Amino acid sequence: MDLYLLGKVPWEDSQLIYHAMAELGREGLILLSPASPYVCIGFHQDAEHEVDLDFCRTNGIPVFRRDVGGGAVYLDGGQLFFQLVLPRGDARIPASKEAFYRKFLSPVVDVYRRLGIPAEYKPINDVIAGGRKISGSGVGEVGGCVVFVGNLIVDFNYGMMTRILKVPDEKFRDKVHKTLTENLSTIRRELGEERAAQWTEERLNALMIEAFGELVGPFQPKTPDDALRAKMDELGSVMLADAWLIQRRRPGAERNVKIRSGVHVVQKVHKCRGGLIRADFEVSDGRLAGVSISGDFFCYPAKKIQHLEAELEGRIVHEVREAIEAFYADNALETPGVGVGDWLAVFGG
C-alpha cells in the first residue's frame, strides 16, 4: 500500500488529499497534520447552525465541510491525522460498521498503549482512556472508496473548540466546555508535559506506520504526484467555495453537541399548550445531569420547578416518565397546559 508521510501541510491539503485519493480510486495511508487551525464540519451539518461563522471569519479560521460523517471539530497542529483509503468491496473491509471500526481503530489503540496510555476501543467508534475520549474518527464512502479518517490527539484547544460552536447562550457554552474537558483527553494530559514531549510527531508517526503496517502493510513511501495534485485542485475549486460550505439543512428543535459516544450537551425548546419549556441538560451514558428548566409557562408553586430539576438529576432517561408521573402525584403542582407528555418530549424517556 502507498504511504504518504507528509508532516505539516497547508490546512486545505489536510482535507483535500484523501478526498482526491478516493476519487482517483487509489488506496493508501496518509499521515499528516495541518500547519494552521481550521474548523471541519460533517457532511450532514448546517454550517450556519453549528458554527459561529462570524467569529471564525473575524479570527481568520477557515471552515470546511468534509464528505465524511461526524460533527464539527476544531483541528490544528496538535492533532496528527491518519487517513486510510481502501477500495469499496476490498476484502479487508469487514461487512459491519462496528467490526470495521474495531479493526481499523486497533492500530490507534496500540499506539496509545505503547505510550503507556491505557486506551481501549469503545463502540461504535471511540478510543477512550480512563473513560475519556482520546481519538476522533469517521468514515465516508467517497468515489469508489471507503475513507477512514481520525487522529492522535497530542494536545487540544478546549477553549477554541468551545468558542467556534454556535450556541444558544453562554451558559450552554460553559456547559459544553466543562463536559468536553471532563470527557476528552490528550497525550499531554495523560502523560504530563515532560513525558509527552519525548513523543515527537516523527516518533508518533513511526509508531502509527508500524501499527497500521500490521493490518494493511507493507508500505511504499510516496509523495503526491501531478495527477493527485490536479485532483486536489479540482476538488478544492468546489469544496473550498461558499456554495459547498453553506448547504442548508433543517435544524432540529434542539441544540445537541456530542462530546463523545454517550455524552451530549443538550438544549431543548418545546412548545406546548401552556407555553414554552426550555431545558438545558446533559445526557451522560443514559443519565440526565445538570438539569435546568426555564421558559414561559405557569407553575404553582413556582419553586417546584427547582424540585423537579432535582428529581430528574441522575435519572436514567427511560425512567423519566415514571419519575415525572410520581412527581405530579406526590406534589400539589399546577402546570396548566403542560403535561407529562410535554416533559417527555423534552427529556425523552
Place this chain on the structure above:
Amino acid sequence: MDIEGYNLPEDLYYEKDHYWVKADGDLLVMGMNDFAQKLAGKIVFVQLPEPGKALEAGKRFAKVESGKWLGKVNAPVNGELADVNEELEGNPGLINEDCYGKGWMYKIKPDNQADLGQLIHGAEAIRTWMLEEIAKFAKK
C-alpha cells in the same frame, strides 16, 4: 417474514445493499430494510435530492449517515427521482421507528417497471440471501 430476528416482508423487492422497493401505481417506493436499519443504529441524516434527478441502477444518488459513517444510497433501477420523504429531513429516526412505513425514503419513476424483476424477491430468494448476509456481517 421473520429471518433470525429481522423483519423482511416477502411481498417487497430488495436490492443487495438492503433497500426495499415496492410498486405504487406507476412509481416505485424505496426505503431501508429492517436488517440495515438495525445494523446502522440511529440514523442521523438522509440526503433528500431534488426530484427530477436522473437515476442509474447501481449508481449513488444520495447519502445516509449513522455511527459517523456517511454511506451511499444506490439507485435500484434506472429512472427518475419522483419524490422524497420530507419528514426525514427533520426526523431521520423515522427509519429506525418504522422502516417500511413512515420511514420510506424515495419514490422513483422507473424507466421500465419490469426492472423490478432484477431485484431479490420471493420468500425463498429473500431467505437464502438474508441468511448469507447475516453470516457475512457476523464475521469479524
